Amino acid sequence: MNLTELGYAPEEAQERVGFFTDTSVCIGCKACEVACKEWNLVPEDGLLWTGESYDNTSELGANTWRHVAFIEQEKPLFVDDGDGTLRWLMSSDVCKHCTEAGCLDVCPTGALFRTEFGTVVVQEDVCNGCGYCVPACPFGVLDKRHLPEHSADPPGPPPLGTKEDGRVWKCTLCYDRLKDGHEPACAKACPTDSIQFGPLDELRARADERLAKLEDEGWNGARLYGEDPDDGVGGFGAFFLLLDEPEVYGLPPDPVVPTRHLREMWAAAGLAAGALAVGVLGAFLGGAR
Amino acid sequence: MTSVQEPPQTHASSTEGSTEMRSYYGRPILKDPVWTWEIPTYFFAGGLAGASSTLSLVARAAGNEPLARATTYISAVGDAVSPMLLISDLGRPERFLNMFRVFKVTSPMSVGSWVLGASGTANGFAAAAELLGILPRLRLAAETVSALLGPLLATYTGILVADTAIPAWHEARRDLPFVFAGSSAASAGAAAMLFVPPDDAGPARRLLLAGAAVEGVSMRMMEERLGFVAEPYKTGTAGRFSKAARGLTVAGAALTAVAGRKRGGAAAGAALVLAGGMCLRWAVYKAGFQSARDPRYTVNVQRRRLESARD
Numbered sequence: 286m287n288l289t290e291l292g293y294a295p296e297e298a299q300e301r302v303g304f305f306t307d308t309s310v311c312i313g314c315k316a317c318e319v320a321c322k323e324w325n326l327v328p329e330d331g332l333l334w335t336g337e338s339y340d341n342t343s344e345l346g347a348n349t350w351r352h353v354a355f356i357e358q359e360k361p362l363f364v365d366d367g368d369g370t371l372r373w374l375m376s377s378d379v380c381k382h383c384t385e386a387g388c389l390d391v392c393p394t395g396a397l398f399r400t401e402f403g404t405v406v407v408q409e410d411v412c413n414g415c416g417y418c419v420p421a422c423p424f425g426v427l428d429k430r431h432l433p434e435h436s437a438d439p440p441g442p443p444p445l446g447t448k449e450d451g452r453v454w455k456c457t458l459c460y461d462r463l464k465d466g467h468e469p470a471c472a473k474a475c476p477t478d479s480i481q482f483g484p485l486d487e488l489r490a491r492a493d494e495r496l497a498k499l500e501d502e503g504w505n506g507a508r509l510y511g512e513d514p515d516d517g518v519g520g521f522g523a524f525f526l527l528l529d530e531p532e533v534y535g536l537p538p539d540p541v542v543p544t545r546h547l548r549e550m551w552a553a554a555g556l557a558a559g560a561l562a563v564g565v566l567g568a569f570l571g572g573a574r
Numbered sequence: 575m576t577s578v579q580e581p582p583q584t585h586a587s588s589t590e591g592s593t594e595m596r597s598y599y600g601r602p603i604l605k606d607p608v609w610t611w612e613i614p615t616y617f618f619a620g621g622l623a624g625a626s627s628t629l630s631l632v633a634r635a636a637g638n639e640p641l642a643r644a645t646t647y648i649s650a651v652g653d654a655v656s657p658m659l660l661i662s663d664l665g666r667p668e669r670f671l672n673m674f675r676v677f678k679v680t681s682p683m684s685v686g687s688w689v690l691g692a693s694g695t696a697n698g699f700a701a702a703a704e705l706l707g708i709l710p711r712l713r714l715a716a717e718t719v720s721a722l723l724g725p726l727l728a729t730y731t732g733i734l735v736a737d738t739a740i741p742a743w744h745e746a747r748r749d750l751p752f753v754f755a756g757s758s759a760a761s762a763g764a765a766a767m768l769f770v771p772p773d774d775a776g777p778a779r780r781l782l783l784a785g786a787a788v789e790g791v792s793m794r795m796m797e798e799r800l801g802f803v804a805e806p807y808k809t810g811t812a813g814r815f816s817k818a819a820r821g822l823t824v825a826g827a828a829l830t831a832v833a834g835r836k837r838g839g840a841a842a843g844a845a846l847v848l849a850g851g852m853c854l855r856w857a858v859y860k861a862g863f864q865s866a867r868d869p870r871y872t873v874n875v876q877r878r879r880l881e882s883a884r885d
Binding site: 335337343344346354356387390391392393394395396411412413414415416417419420421422423424425426427428429450451452453530532533534535536537538539540541543544546547549550551553554555556557558559560561562564565566567568569571572573574 | 596597598599601602603604605606607608609624625628629632633636637638641663664665666667669670672673675676678679680681682683684687724725726728729730732733736737738739740743744747748749750751752754755758759762763773774775776777778780781784785788862866869872873876877879880
């Protein structure tokens with residue numbers, strides 16, 4: 286991604302930064318979730334027990350910008366551990382800040398934009414809540430924000446109440462902190478460095494080394510997810526080291542930005558429009574009345 | 575395989591799509607669209623207005639004034655209702671003008687906003703000029719603008735939904751514009767038949783019949799192409815709307831063919847076709863939600879793509 290080609294003056298364009306989330310060292314402490322909420326003043330999103338391991342957050346959304354997944358498996362952690370052993374996978378999910386971002390492409394107001402750090406951010410003073418970005422994200426990251434109707438509302442499953450903020454919200458990769466030269470709150474709070482922040486090129490190199498080490502040590506199912514610039518979204522700005530298939534973590538195995546098929550879609554719309562015009566003309570072939 | 579990763583048993587009824595799928599507690603990967611009833615209603619109203627605009631200009635050129643007049647009013651009403659529906663659906667309606675901050679071809683909603691804005695302005699002017707019987711040349715110019723934009727107004731909504739990650743919409747990207755084109759033509763013909771005496775409504779009847787045929791064939795082709803992703807169009811609420819759309823459109827077209835030259839037959843046939851057009855938009859809208867809610871569609875479409883790339 287060349288930020289000057291995207292319109293930034295050379296002195297404005299910064300090095301592209303992102304996250305490398307190494308789930309092999311995640312301990313499921315949820316410090317990232319808490320730090321994110323506190324720093325970004327993200328409202329409550331419901332207090333409920335899901336019974337799904339230690340995960341009571343369930344998914345990313347307007348009011349959840351970091352989500353720690355917990356997966357209990359009857360599967361050995363190491364390839365040569367044999368059968369019958371258990372492993373407990375934990376992974377902190379976040380907006381992927383895609384190189385080719387579906388949300389940004391479809392946003393009709395320009396509220397979603399590419400920052401000088403190469404991240405994708407919603408301008409909340411511009412967003413008019415059209416909701417197009419919500420189904421356009423291949424990861425289900427964005428959502429419209431629902432707020433509790435009264436602060437004393439009993440806890441219940443989201444969406445809380447029917448009162449809406451009206452706009453969409455998602456991870457900003459702590460745009461305000463980046464501007465001041467700080468790392469994002471989640472990475473700062475992570476006690477095991479499972480969430481690593483830095484220039485994307487550096488993170489990719491580090492991830493390759495880490496994967497090689499884990500493979501060497503015989504970790505079962507270790508793989509990188511989203512580090513490849515040739516994938517369907519041109520590579521994630523926030524990519525992962527996972528220990529199983531992406532769908533096990535609730536992630537799509539081969540995400541493709543919807544606008545990759547833009548030409549095909551406009552061609553179909555144009556052709557259909559032409560056919561409609563021809564059809565109307567044809568209706569008069571049998572006479573004007 | 576472990577027990578916690580099995581998708582919920584509610585998915586057991588599925589056909590080929592269900593084999594060996596793993597998910598995170600059966601949760602969807604995608605978010606449900608946040609759009610409400612205004613959006614499918616707009617797809618209908620916008621399609622009707624778009625096709626009517628073109629019908630109006632051609633009728634004018636062919637010298638069929640009663641048909642031209644009626645369709646001018648119909649498209650102006652459709653174009654006036656459409657922005658109201660769209661603005662009402664916004665989370666922050668007072669910011670609707672932000673739609674005109676930018677023009678982006680990557681966003682069919684952005685292009686559509688401009689098309690609807692231009693076509694609505696032109697049709698509003700044309701209808702006012704028609705009503706007052708003034709400025710015939712400017713009226714014709716306005717009618718020409720909306721007639722040229724009309725077909726795109728009717729079909730772009732097909733790719734508006736297709737330009738998302740939702741499998742039942744995105745995988746149908748080549749077919750939805752044709753489905754909507756057919757349905758819009760049928761609706762425009764039907765709406766004209768309601769207001770134009772049968773003696774002047776010949777082109778409207780023929781447009782209705784051709785549109786209904788194209789809609790039926792395109793819908794069939796879309797389901798063929800979708801394979802197991804066509805399931806959401808055939809089950810649940812979307813399935814009921816699909817069935818209703820087909821039944822109403824076929825019945826309305828048959829009635830038009832048989833009794834369309836009589837006032838009563840024309841009115842009844844037209845009403846059935848209009849109801850069918852609305853049900854079709856609701857079927858497509860609801861199918862999107864159903865396919866977003868079930869991670870099977872998301873995962874299996876992508877797994878197949880990966881497998882065929884490997885082969």
